[in-house]
Amino acid sequence: MIVGYARTSTLDQEAGFEAQVRDLTALGCERIFKEQVSSVGKRTELDAAVDFCREGDTLVVTKLDRLARSVTHLGKIIETLEAKGVAMRIVNLGVDTTTPTGKLMLNVLGGVAQFEREMMLERQREGIKSAKDAGKYKGRKPTAQAKADEIKALKAEGLSMAKIASKLGIGVGSVHRALNPAKQA
Incomplete structure (x- = not known):
């Protein structure tokens, strides 16, 4: 066959x-x-x-x-x-x-x-490094950090991290980082 x-x-x-x-x-x-x-x-x-x-x-x-x-x-x-x-x-x-x-x-x-x-990936890495060095590549904007005040307000209302994440359309880890910024390295 x-x-x-x-x-x-x-x-x-x-x-x-x-x-x-x-x-x-x-x-x-x-x-x-x-x-x-x-x-x-x-x-x-x-x-x-x-x-x-x-x-x-x-x-x-x-x-x-x-x-x-x-x-x-x-x-x-x-x-x-x-x-x-x-x-x-x-x-x-x-x-x-x-x-x-x-x-x-x-x-x-x-x-x-x-x-x-592998050559294509190497060229891609070189291009990203060059763009970063030129200040043109900054990566994705941190969406969860922009919502930090909203996250804290919802937490103060008694919502769980999972419910906050669901309501704001972000991950639970992002909620955790916004609520505990001191633990980040």
């Missing part, structure tokens, strides 16, 4: 999501597992797809970055699939793990993808 897996990181990537499903259907996938979740989040449909595959099946994805978040993660997925006798195909790379060359290419490409991601 040919099993497909489609994923986008956010709900607003609808066109990309639909394109993946369309391509997987055109490739003859009899069952397609799909989800719209960040690669670092819990990916229940990926787990379900891997679990669903049986010996002789092929798991197909349109792009490598739709499948794994790192070389280590990719290795774990492939190890699980190999133990079950399941092949892996990545369409846009022309990779098919039923061949030794396909297995080699998948490992090399996974390493390059992880390197690229």
Whole structure:
């Protein structure tokens, strides 16, 4: 059986999501597992797809970055699939793990993808540092501290921290910090 897996990181990537499903259907996938979740989040449909595959099946994805978040993660997925006798195909790379060359290419490409991601994160950190040094990056405004007087007034009325948090739309921890500023380091 040919099993497909489609994923986008956010709900607003609808066109990309639909394109993946369309391509997987055109490739003859009899069952397609799909989800719209960040690669670092819990990916229940990926787990379900891997679990669903049986010996002789092929798991197909349109792009490598739709499948794994790192070389280590990719290795774990492939190890699980190999133990079950399941092949892996990545369409846009022309990779098919039923061949030794396909297995080699998948490992090399996974390493390059992880390197690229790490370089992007490094550039992002450098950009944030540069913006901070220039005084242009100040982070998010502390919303709970702006409500400190309101928090104290509600506490004086006898409301619990949970009720104050709920009423003001902030976290209980924020309420606690506003009420106990001396305990902050």
